[in-house]
Amino acid sequence: MKTNSEKLEANIWKIYIFEVLYSLMFFTPIIVLFFQNNGLSLAEIMLIQSMSSIVWIALEIPSGYFADVVGRKKSLMMTGIFSTFSMFTFAVGNNFYYFLVANLLWALAGVFISGADSALIYDTLKDLKREDSYKKIWGNTLFYYAIGTAIASILGGFLGQINFRYPFLAMLPFYLLLIPLALSFHEPKRHEILANKKLAHDLFKSIKNTIFHNKKLRWLILYSAVVTSAINIVYYLYQPYFKISGLDVVYFGIVFAGFNIIQALSSKYAHRIESKIGQNFSLIILFILTSFSYILMGKIIFIFSFVFAFLFQFVKGFSSVVISDYVNKVADSNIRATVISVKSFIEKICYAIVIPVIGWLVDVYTLPQALIITGIIILITGGFVMIPLRKSRAVMQIT
Numbered sequence: 309m310k311t312n313s314e315k316l317e318a319n320i321w322k323i324y325i326f327e328v329l330y331s332l333m334f335f336t337p338i339i340v341l342f343f344q345n346n347g348l349s350l351a352e353i354m355l356i357q358s359m360s361s362i363v364w365i366a367l368e369i370p371s372g373y374f375a376d377v378v379g380r381k382k383s384l385m386m387t388g389i390f391s392t393f394s395m396f397t398f399a400v401g402n403n404f405y406y407f408l409v410a411n412l413l414w415a416l417a418g419v420f421i422s423g424a425d426s427a428l429i430y431d432t433l434k435d436l437k438r439e440d441s442y443k444k445i446w447g448n449t450l451f452y453y454a455i456g457t458a459i460a461s462i463l464g465g466f467l468g469q470i471n472f473r474y475p476f477l478a479m480l481p482f483y484l485l486l487i488p489l490a491l492s493f494h495e496p497k498r499h500e501i502l503a504n505k506k507l508a509h510d511l512f513k514s515i516k517n518t519i520f521h522n523k524k525l526r527w528l529i530l531y532s533a534v535v536t537s538a539i540n541i542v543y544y545l546y547q548p549y550f551k552i553s554g555l556d557v558v559y560f561g562i563v564f565a566g567f568n569i570i571q572a573l574s575s576k577y578a579h580r581i582e583s584k585i586g587q588n589f590s591l592i593i594l595f596i597l598t599s600f601s602y603i604l605m606g607k608i609i610f611i612f613s614f615v616f617a618f619l620f621q622f623v624k625g626f627s628s629v630v631i632s633d634y635v636n637k638v639a640d641s642n643i644r645a646t647v648i649s650v651k652s653f654i655e656k657i658c659y660a661i662v663i664p665v666i667g668w669l670v671d672v673y674t675l676p677q678a679l680i681i682t683g684i685i686i687l688i689t690g691g692f693v694m695i696p697l698r699k700s701r702a703v704m705q706i707t
Contacts, residue, residue, distance in 0.1 A: 312494075313436060315494035316432050316435055316436055316494055316496065317436070318492075318494065319428065319429065319432045319493055319494055320429070320432065320445060322489060322492060322493060323425060323428065323429055323449055323493075324448065324449060324452050325489060326384065326425070326486060326489050326490065327425065327449050327450075327452055327453040327456070328452050328453065328455075328456040329456075329482045329483070329485055329486055329489070330387070330391070330421065330453070330456075330483075330486060331452075331453045331454070331455075331456030331457045331460060332456055332459075332460045332479060332482050333457060333460050333461075333464070333479070334460050334463055334464030334467055334468075334474075334475035334476075334478050334479055335398070335464060335468075335475045335476055335479070336457070336460065336461050336464055337461050337464050337465040337468060337564075338464060338465065338467075338468030338472055338475060340353060341468070341472065342398075342468070342472040342473075343356075343407060345472055346401070346402050346403065346407070347402075347403070348404060348407065352404055356404070356407055356408050356411050357411070359408065359411070359412070360411040360412060360414065360415040361415075361656065361660060363412055363415045363416070363419075364415045364418060364419055364656060365653060365656050365657065365660070367415075367416070367419045368419050368422060368652050368653040368656065369650055369653050371383065371419040371420050371422060371423070371424075372422070372423040372424070372647070372648060372650070372652075374420070375420075375423060375424035375427060376427075379495055380424045380425075380427055380428035380431075380493070380495065381428070381490050381491060381492075381493035381494075381495060382490075383420045383421070383424035384420070384421060384424055384425065384428070384486070384490035384493065385486075385487055385490035385491055386416070386417075386420040387417045387418075387420045387421040387424075387486060387490070388417075388483060388484070388485075388486030388487035388489070388490055389417075389487060390413050390414070390416040390417035390420065391413075391414065391417035391483045391486065392480060392483040392484050392486075392487070393413050394410050394411075394413035394414040394416075394417060395410075395476045395477075395479045395480050395483055396476075396480060397409055397410035397413060398410040398473075398476040399473050399476040399477050399480070422648070422652050423647075423648030423651075423652065425449070426446060426632055426636065426648060427636075427648060428493065428495075428496070429442065429445055429446060429449065430442050430446075430636045431496035432494075432496050433445065434496065435496045439637075442633050442636060443578060443579035443582060443629050443630065443633045444579040446575075446628075446629055446632060446633065447575045447576050447577065447578045447579050447625075447629040448575075448576055449575075450571075450572070450575030450576075450625060450628050450629060451572045451573070451575045451576035451625075452572075453572075453575075454568045454569070454571045454572030454575060454625065455568070455569070455572045457568045458564075458565040458568035458569055458572070461564055461565055461568070462565055463478075523696075524638045525635065525638050525647065527693065527696050527697040528631065528634055528635055528638065528651075528697065529635070529650065529651045529654050530654070530693050531591065531595075531631075531690070531693045531694065531697055532627070532631045532635075532651055532654075532655060533651075533654045533655045533657075533658040533659075534595060534658070534686065534689050534690055534693055535594050535595055535598055535623065535627050535631075535690070536627070536655045536658075536659070537655060537658045537659040537662050537663075538595075538598045538602075538682070538686050539598065539620055539623060539624045539627075540659055541659065541662060541663050541666050541682075542601075542602070542617070542620055545666075545670070545675065545678075545679070546564075546614075546617065548670075548675055549605060549613075549614075549675060549679075550563070550614060552609060552675060552676075553609050553610060553611055553612075553613045553614065554610070554611040555611055555614060563614050566618070567617065567618070567620075567621045568621075570618045570621035570622055570625070571621040571622070571624050571625040572625065573625070574621065574622045574623075574624070574625025574626045575625035575626070575628060575629055576625075578625065578626045578628075578629035578630055579629065581626065582626075582629075582630050587630075587634070588698070590626075590630050591630075591631075591694070591697070592694065594623055594626070594627050594631075594690075595686060595687070595689075595690025595691070595693075595694070596687070596690070597619050597622065597623050598619075598620065598623050598683075598686055598690070599683045599684070599686040599687035599690065600619065600683065601616055601617065601619040601620050601623075601683070602679045602680065602682045602683030602686060603679070603680050603683035603684070604616040604619075605617065605676075605679050606675075606676040606677065606678070606679030606680035606683065607676070607680065609676060632648075635647060635648065635651055636648075666678065666682055669681055669682065
């Protein structure tokens, strides 16, 4: 019979496996080609993505509340269920409505894992009195996830060359395994007590306290929204940028695999880097590196200028670990997943507002000019948010 500590320890290696299985998105390199092969126009593809984003935004915070009240492992189980149905629908679908349903199911899978995985790990470590190792454990988790994504991108390309449906079919057994794996997690004792006593906090009160009353959380979340939005937006600029830099399309997949490896290494060693440079400097360099990456890509264009984008991947991996750690330390345990979902919600709202502006800049100016302008905007915005962040001593009081 395993002790409570042994069950909690098992959560760590189980979350590693869970994230690797979830990362095996073989469809990544062929998804647009798959849609087009089934008769969808680019406008229809973008409409599907837009509607999926709306569902994600609408359910981001309620899903975190679900994880806090019902249980983190049940939330992760929902991810397994929805992702399995999503891949099956993709595999059998052949028109706009099939793919709309498949994408909506995929969005549901995403919202249920959002916040639940990191909250489960943090509370597990807290019960084990090892919360100081969160950055290392969560960094390892993101490392394995990124490596899995890189491998899946390469394998998915080969599978897609044979048949566009094979990547989706290949994902089904891995996603089915997520369901029993999620149910095998052991809920941390603190959360279990809260759930049993039905001390569920009011959702809107949690949101209000997070955004308006807790200055530490408010400015950390807004800062994270600036950095995360900037990193996510650049993905839509990579391919046209590679073309003007002279990089052959055949190498796109290899470059993207390299991106994932950089992100993986950055996540894995984030705790070591942060321990050497400190919390304040860790936050400062995130928006500065992001800004400079945009500016360098806009100013220096040649066949290997994609190397500047490696800075984005470093920031993505590093920020995912350190900001998550800072937010977890400030948030109360009983609403931790809700707070993380509020963070993700605000990041997506910021992203939804900014991305059409960047698209407009690319249309009005050249792509290099738009990159430079975006870099300057990020530098100014990041600096603006850092001022109240430091004044609230959100960083200095994190222990």
